[in-house]
Amino acid sequence: MKVISIVNNKGGVGKTTSSQNIAAALYRFAKQKVLLIDLDSQASLTKCFGIMDSFNKKNCGNFILGDTPFQDVVVSVAGVDVLPSSPLLNSMEDSMKSAAVFPFNLKIALEKIKDQYDYVIIDCPPTLSSLTRIALISCNYYYVPLQAEYLSYEGLRNFLFYTNELRQISPNTTLGGVFATRYNPNIKKKLSNDLVEATRKQLGDMFMKTYIRDNISLSEAQARGTDIFDYAPDSNGAVDYYSLTKEILNKQ
């Protein structure tokens, strides 16, 4: 079982959109058994699959804390399994931090289900909070979506510095790659092209060849509670996430 975290402390760069569509591509095209974990109390990923988050339902925090069996938390939808989030996840963070095994809580919890899935994809919140650390420590690879804009680019250096430090306590946690989102080299936005080129030079191979173009169908699909391959299979969004997933599979 391979565990992948989609992570970036900058907000709104496409973490949830990438988690959703990479997982869908792994299932639809590579026939992989996939578990998605929504570690963000905003529950965006949960909503993208049409699962209503609510205070009285169990969430991924219950599985991580071990107070509820996996089967009573997981939801199967459109061929993938989802450990949903809810606003209550926020208040569970303190109990995770005070557990004896922190920050290895999720890594240990995932041991219990390692024979059931080929891939686990973890959508992270836009912070360097304990939930993001728990996700980074539990994964083999982390991928960083980068919006081709100044603020997202500026924050990348500190973020990669932080994740690299983390390897001292979790040597298995490896940067899978950084990829551009909402980027369209053909629209002559000089700033975006300059930022992407600068990142490519700095990161070399760690900067993925595939980029995700701006495509309204991606958010339209989410409003309908489904993935891009189901909603608009011929769109730029579908083509780009298909080739990004292929590039991820080739790197493994």
Added chain:
Amino acid sequence: MKVISIVNNKGGVGKTTSSQNIAAALYRFAKQKVLLIDLDSQASLTKCFGIMDSFNKKNCGNFILGDTPFQDVVVSVAGVDVLPSSPLLNSMEDSMKSAAVFPFNLKIALEKIKDQYDYVIIDCPPTLSSLTRIALISCNYYYVPLQAEYLSYEGLRNFLFYTNELRQISPNTTLGGVFATRYNPNIKKKLSNDLVEATRKQLGDMFMKTYIRDNISLSEAQARGTDIFDYAPDSNGAVDYYSLTKEILNKQ
């Protein structure tokens, strides 16, 4: 002195861009003395003013904790004063939470400087963390930027529920309004128009008449470390933030 927080736990909706340009408009057009506080450890707002965040400089956390005098933290730039952020702010959050006065830390700290400014604008991180609570409790009004997209719209209900609960311990904290960002009603994106209409119906007067159109000059200005009025005074971004600031001033 009026204190305004720009908040939304959804990431990437324009909190930093709005904080920067509302503050700049208050100074340039309404001749107000403005203090900006960057409560996000990503330090986006700090970078928007060309201030390099670094580990060895004092940040707004030092002022809130009271270990450094205000004058030794504040930076004056382009007519406004900024209490900058740095990656260290993240680690100061725990000391703020354990202070006797939590979560009134900032409210109390601002008492010391209340004769020096007309407005304080606080840029918040994309979470419901303690830093966001500290900001909400210290402000008179909070304004919520809303991207005209499904995930941002979906999260609004829970967010406003949370901020409304907070009024039980801070009755002065009032919703100033919600405003649409990166919205362009003329581009026939049916989903965006539907979401904006739905929000307008739900919120009535609380949904601001001014919306901010998508405008690349806003991020280009940030890459140059300045505000939109200095970089592109005739752009849509400048026109929209001017009228939004006017609408905010009329509401006070």
